[in-house]
Amino acid sequence: MTTTASRPTVAGALRGRVIKFAERITTPLVPSDYLEVINPLHFGAGLRGRIVAIQPETRDAATIVIKTGRGWRTHTPGQYVRIGVDVKGVRQWRAYSLTSETGRRDGCIAITVKAIPDGVVSNHLVRRATVGTIVQLDQAAGEFTLGAQPPCKILFLTAGSGVTPVMGMLRNLNAPDVDVFVVHSAPTADDVIFGDELRALARDGRIRLVEKHTDTSGMLDVAQLEHLVDDLAERQTWACGPAGMLDALERRWSADGFADRLHTERFRPTVVTPGAGGTVTFAKTGKAVDAGGAQTLLDAGEAAGVLMPSGCRMGICFGCVAPLREGAVRDLRTGDITSAADGVLIQTCVSAAAGACEVDL
Structure with a gap:
């Protein structure tokens, strides 16, 4: 003993x-x-992943497959993940929807990225990233999900890269009795992200699919949706796409009296009429820059070479929060003014200068 x-x-x-x-x-x-x-993915290091595959989807979109470290917890279909990528020596954070099946045996997740004009990270991931690159990760987040029990009738309304969280849901939806209708808008048939897979699902009878090719047939007319979906009011609807489309959907659903049946996901904040702008001073670096009323403090700081913390860049994750030391800022989503006071924190990704101001960065 x-x-x-x-x-x-x-x-x-x-x-x-x-x-x-x-x-x-x-x-x-x-x-x-x-x-x-x-082994940069070992348990105990900051949560990271390694790019193991890059799969082209369209001329300007690609799926990035990432082997996660052992600290990764599974996600709920429809959620997004914040990815930290080093671009030209500067770590940039962006949020992308998860498009992979949950609980893959290989321990991988996937995001699907569409390169946007002047998009630093999106263009890097789609056009220049390489297999073997290490990226930083946060745990999955977001509430754009089907919930524990999907409804018996679902409508997915998407446009452009707005189809990415929906594909995450479709790939994980194991409910053959659920009636799924997908209406998706893209400039052409070749621009439909996951086009082949969506069409295969439709041929197999798993979804009903309507493609709206805007280059030839124009934009989706929200006022005429019932001509595409005759039981519109009976369906729980998940919508993701440009702000204008989502605004129109919200007005229609509200006017028709079933706003509680609409669930939206916005990739970018809705911007109201901008304020006057002003000189923004970044206290820790001493840099000052003139920023317009429509320019976020985050964009202004990055343009001036200030190392700015950031995350989703749409006011959700609070990865960009910083103290406002002097002056006032305007929230671009609501138009609300926040003035400097002891310890007041602002989100630089959705705030613009409302006159001269100083941020503790």
Whole structure:
């Protein structure tokens, strides 16, 4: 009994001596730093992933398959993940919808990214990222999901890259009795992200699909939706796409008296009439820049070379929060003015200068 009980103590002491010796010979680093270099996805490091595949979807969109570290928890279909990517020596954070099946055996997740004009991260991921690149990750977040029990009738209304969270739901929807209708808008048939897969689902009878090719047939007319979906009022609707489309849907659903049946996901904040703008001073760097009333503090700071924390860039994740030391800012979503006071925090991704102001960055 004495011998058996003493073994863990002896082993623990020996392990402690080995660790101390390793720390002495690796100073100023510690052994975990070297482990991080050898295996950057090991448990205990910041949550990371490694790009293992890049699959083109359209001329300007690609699916990025990422092997996650052991700290990753599974996601709910429809959620997004914040990705940290180093572009030209600067770490940029963006949020992208998860399009993969949950609980993949290979431990991978997937995001599908559409390159947008002047999009630093989206163009990098679609056109320049390489297999083997290490990216930073946050846990999945977002409430644009079907919930624990999907309704018996579903309508998905999407446009452009707005189809990405919906594809995440479709790939994980194991409910053959659910009646699913998909209405998707894109400039041409070739521009439909996941076009082949959506059409295959329609041929197999798993969904009903209407494609709206806007280059030839114009924009979706929200006022005429019942001509496409005759039981519109009976369906729970999930919509994702440009702000103008979502605004029109919200007005219609509200006017028709079933606003509670509409669930929307916005990739960008809705912008109200901008304020006057002003000079923004970034206190820690001493840099000052003249910013327009429609320009976010985040964009103004990045343009001036200030290292700005950021995340979703649409006012959801609070990854860009910073103290406002002087002056006032306008919330571009609501038009509300926030004035400097002790400890007041602002979201730089949805705030614009309302006159001269100073931010503690």
